[in-house]
Amino acid sequence: MSGKFITMAHGGGGTRMQELLRQTVFPLLDEATLLDQEDAAALSVDVGRVALTTDSYVVKPPFFPGGDIGKLAVCGTVNDLAMRGADPLYITIGLILEEGLPLDVLERILSSVSFWAKEAGVRVVAGDTKVVERGMADGIYINTSGIGQLQPGREVSIAGSTGGDVLIVNGFIGDHGMAVLNEREGLFTNSDLISDCAPLSGLVRAMQEAGEVHSLRDPTRGGLAAALKEMARASSCAFEIEEGSIPIREQVLAACEMLGLDPLYIANEGKLLAAVPERDAGVVLEAIKANPFGGGAKVIGRVTEGRKGEVSLITPLGSRRLVRAPSGEQLPRIC
Amino acid sequence: MSGKFITMAHGGGGTRMQELLRQTVFPLLDEATLLDQEDAAALSVDVGRVALTTDSYVVKPPFFPGGDIGKLAVCGTVNDLAMRGADPLYITIGLILEEGLPLDVLERILSSVSFWAKEAGVRVVAGDTKVVERGMADGIYINTSGIGQLQPGREVSIAGSTGGDVLIVNGFIGDHGMAVLNEREGLFTNSDLISDCAPLSGLVRAMQEAGEVHSLRDPTRGGLAAALKEMARASSCAFEIEEGSIPIREQVLAACEMLGLDPLYIANEGKLLAAVPERDAGVVLEAIKANPFGGGAKVIGRVTEGRKGEVSLITPLGSRRLVRAPSGEQLPRIC
Numbered sequence: 001m002s003g004k005f006i007t008m009a010h011g012g013g014g015t016r017m018q019e020l021l022r023q024t025v026f027p028l029l030d031e032a033t034l035l036d037q038e039d040a041a042a043l044s045v046d047v048g049r050v051a052l053t054t055d056s057y058v059v060k061p062p063f064f065p066g067g068d069i070g071k072l073a074v075c076g077t078v079n080d081l082a083m084r085g086a087d088p089l090y091i092t093i094g095l096i097l098e099e100g101l102p103l104d105v106l107e108r109i110l111s112s113v114s115f116w117a118k119e120a121g122v123r124v125v126a127g128d129t130k131v132v133e134r135g136m137a138d139g140i141y142i143n144t145s146g147i148g149q150l151q152p153g154r155e156v157s158i159a160g161s162t163g164g165d166v167l168i169v170n171g172f173i174g175d176h177g178m179a180v181l182n183e184r185e186g187l188f189t190n191s192d193l194i195s196d197c198a199p200l201s202g203l204v205r206a207m208q209e210a211g212e213v214h215s216l217r218d219p220t221r222g223g224l225a226a227a228l229k230e231m232a233r234a235s236s237c238a239f240e241i242e243e244g245s246i247p248i249r250e251q252v253l254a255a256c257e258m259l260g261l262d263p264l265y266i267a268n269e270g271k272l273l274a275a276v277p278e279r280d281a282g283v284v285l286e287a288i289k290a291n292p293f294g295g296g297a298k299v300i301g302r303v304t305e306g307r308k309g310e311v312s313l314i315t316p317l318g319s320r321r322l323v324r325a326p327s328g329e330q331l332p333r334i335c
Numbered sequence: 336m337s338g339k340f341i342t343m344a345h346g347g348g349g350t351r352m353q354e355l356l357r358q359t360v361f362p363l364l365d366e367a368t369l370l371d372q373e374d375a376a377a378l379s380v381d382v383g384r385v386a387l388t389t390d391s392y393v394v395k396p397p398f399f400p401g402g403d404i405g406k407l408a409v410c411g412t413v414n415d416l417a418m419r420g421a422d423p424l425y426i427t428i429g430l431i432l433e434e435g436l437p438l439d440v441l442e443r444i445l446s447s448v449s450f451w452a453k454e455a456g457v458r459v460v461a462g463d464t465k466v467v468e469r470g471m472a473d474g475i476y477i478n479t480s481g482i483g484q485l486q487p488g489r490e491v492s493i494a495g496s497t498g499g500d501v502l503i504v505n506g507f508i509g510d511h512g513m514a515v516l517n518e519r520e521g522l523f524t525n526s527d528l529i530s531d532c533a534p535l536s537g538l539v540r541a542m543q544e545a546g547e548v549h550s551l552r553d554p555t556r557g558g559l560a561a562a563l564k565e566m567a568r569a570s571s572c573a574f575e576i577e578e579g580s581i582p583i584r585e586q587v588l589a590a591c592e593m594l595g596l597d598p599l600y601i602a603n604e605g606k607l608l609a610a611v612p613e614r615d616a617g618v619v620l621e622a623i624k625a626n627p628f629g630g631g632a633k634v635i636g637r638v639t640e641g642r643k644g645e646v647s648l649i650t651p652l653g654s655r656r657l658v659r660a661p662s663g664e665q666l667p668r669i670c
Contacts, residue, residue, distance in 0.1 A: 007663075008663065008667045009662060009663025010663075011556075011667065012556060012557065012661065012662075012663035012667065013555065013556025013557035013561055013602075013661065014556075014557050014561060014660055014661030014662045014663050015660050015661065015662045016662050016663045017556075017663075018660075036492075036493070036494070036569075037493065037565065037569070038418075038419060038492060038493050039388060039414070039415040039416075039418035039419060039493070039551075039552065039553065040386040040387060040388035040415045040416050040418065040419045040421065040481075040483065041386065041387045041388070042384060042385075042386050042419055042421075042485055042490055042492075043384065043385055043386070043387055044383055044384055045380060045383060045384075045385055046383065047380065047381065047382060047383050048379070048380070049377055049378065049379055049380070050377075050378055050379075050380055050385075050482075051375040051376065051377050051378070052375060052376045052378055052425055052427060052460060052461050052482060053374060053375035053376070053427070053461050054427035054428070054429045054461050054462065054463050054478065054480055055429065055463045056429040056430070056431050056463055056465045056478060057465075058431060058465045058467050058471075079374070080374040080375045081374075081375050083373075083374035083375065084373060084374060084375045084377055086375065086377075090387055092387060092388070092389035092480050093389070094389045094390065094391040094429075094478045094480070095391070096391050096393060096431070096476055125387060126387050126388050126389050126480075127389065128389050128390045128391055128478075130391045130392075130393045131667070132393050132473065132476075132668065133667075133668075135470065136393075136472065136473045137471065137472060137473075137476075138467065138471045138472075141431055141467075141472075141476070143389065143391060143429045143463075143478035143480070145389055145427050145429070145461075145478070145480035146375075147385075147387060147482065148375065150377055155377060157371075157373060158371070158372065158373050158374070159371070216374075217374065218374065220348065221346075221347060221348025221349075221352075222347065222348035222349050226348055226349060230372065234371075234372070267348075325349055325350050325353075326347065326348065326349030326350065327344065327347075327349045327350045327351050328342075328343065328344025328345075328347035328349050328351045328352075332343045332346065332347065332466070332468075333467065333468075
């Protein structure tokens with residue numbers, strides 16, 4: 001690269017864009033299919049069913065403790081595929097760059113995309129780069145779309161919970177949202193608020209090998225509360241949650257209390273909520289705990305029939321209150 | 336919708352986002368799969384090869400004669416799949432909205448997405464909505480990613496040209512870029528500069544039913560010049576173009592001359608460049624001309640062996656000059 005910053009010409013489809021692709025993007029992403037520069041990648045899938053998903057990432061700031069926008073873009077899309085029980089195969093990456101973005105920022109982010117794609121076992125097979133004028137974006141926005149292979153018998157839906165299921169989360173909630181907020185606002189210096197951002201496809205595979213899984217959702221925007229409400233509604237069941245069993249780190253709880261935030265509504269990027277039939281709950285919980293991204297897993301409640309879509313929280317003192325869906329979001333631009 | 340403008344809460348994953356989805360996005364896109372609100376759509380594919388592509392659209396302004404950012408997003412992604420010989424099946428839509436965007440602007444754009452998706456025979460099966468603060472985007476950016484089905488024997492590559500092939504374009508070049516530029520800058524009032532934006536999958540199918548097609552490329556950013564250079568390089572052939580045979584409308588030529596622009600480098604969004612074996616050139620050209628998007632089709636040159644990757648333009652007076660790849664782009668943000 002001759003310049004150290006992104007210019008409008010880097011998005012123009014000419015030799016300056018080719019330079020950016022050949023000297024920066026392709027070497028960092030390290031995927032032969034990209035080198036062909038076809039209009040679309042031609043790929044093999046097993047005949048049958050695939051899962052397809054898309055997400056744009058606009059997180060502010062792009063780097064935060066525990067991750068960055070590149071890691072987030074890979075993990076978020078991998079996790080959306082995993083929540084259907086699909087094995088992630090291929091992802092695409094669409095970059096919207098602001099004129100003036102330092103090239104080394106782009107390089108760090110693409111290195112992270114590449115690293116986490118390999119970790120998650122997906123290939124980045126197609127991409128696109130657009131540049132907008134200074135002041136028309138916030139440094140970098142990334143879209144990742146993904147295809148996963150659905151194997152017979154492993155397809156999971158948000159609507160799959162049934163009465164008697166046990167509800168499990170794979171660890172501490174609220175870490176991601178609080179880590180991004182803290183980094184953005186500089187609230188608590190010397191804090192140990194760290195994002196939980198992680199690819200969960202291996203964890204889901206391990207869970208399904210151990211036992212049956214009825215339903216999965218990753219509690220991202222809107223936090224655990226939104227995921228609980230969405231799963232309860234989609235299955236027309238009622239969820240009962242033991243408030244005291246929800247794993248929340250002390251530092252997250254303390255930060256939330258100081259800011260008047262409810263950790264149930266704070267985003268996660270390496271967590272899943274699972275509904276598992278009671279008979280398999282023990283083996284599935286053990287499988288989660290044995291996974292690098294499941295050490296803090298807990299049973300947090302159960303699914304009952306009746307009172308369709310209702311989620312109630314049972315406090316340690318035994319009182320019951322209803323969990324409401326979030327309206328907007330406590331913290332914007334956390335993904 | 337209670338408000339008339341997009342607010343940060345519309346991107347928050349809560350009830351305000353649900354309102355936007357249920358009252359505006361889902362009814363306009365009219366696709367049952369979206370209503371499930373799963374993390375990923377589960378879909379069927381027939382045979383073992385698919386084409387996958389992604390593009391972000393940042394066109395300025397979002398509405399222009401002959402199209403808008405929604406039509407562009409559908410056609411651009413459909414066309415990238417068609418350029419591989421794939422039948423477009425499913426697309427995803429990722430919206431990045433700027434706080435304060437009038438809701439009716441979003442509605443018009445989504446109506447256009449829906450209309451053109453139906454025209455092109457693709458289903459919009461997954462989506463994502465993010466909102467960024469005022470001043471952090473330019474109204475609306477859209478990413479569309481797409482999957483197409485590759486049928487045995489129909490797979491086409493940018494590298495497929497061979498000596499003896501005839502080069503065909505399906506009509507007038509430069510219309511899109513000049514229409515967007517004119518709309519943005521208000522250069523020529525009462526002009527009839529109109530974008531050629533169109534979905535080309537039906538045209539490609541008709542061409543392949545008529546005869547053999549060796550290679551396809553849509554001359555978008557960088558114009559016909561970039562497409563010629565990319566196809567010539569990828570196939571290691573030389574391309575010879577008869578300058579006088581390139582179809583350019585009088586108004587585009589006149590506008591280009593006034594502004595000192597070369598129409599060869601101006602973007603198109605409803606055009607393709609095809610390399611066809613000489614024996615099939617006649618029937619393929621007829622098939623193109625019979626298509627609604629091919630009336631102005633012309634043979635513009637031929638492929639020869641040797642001088643790898645070189646593209647030469649033969650002027651009406653018989654002199655020869657080399658076509659260079661564009662460096663940046665004459666006109667930014669035309670897609």
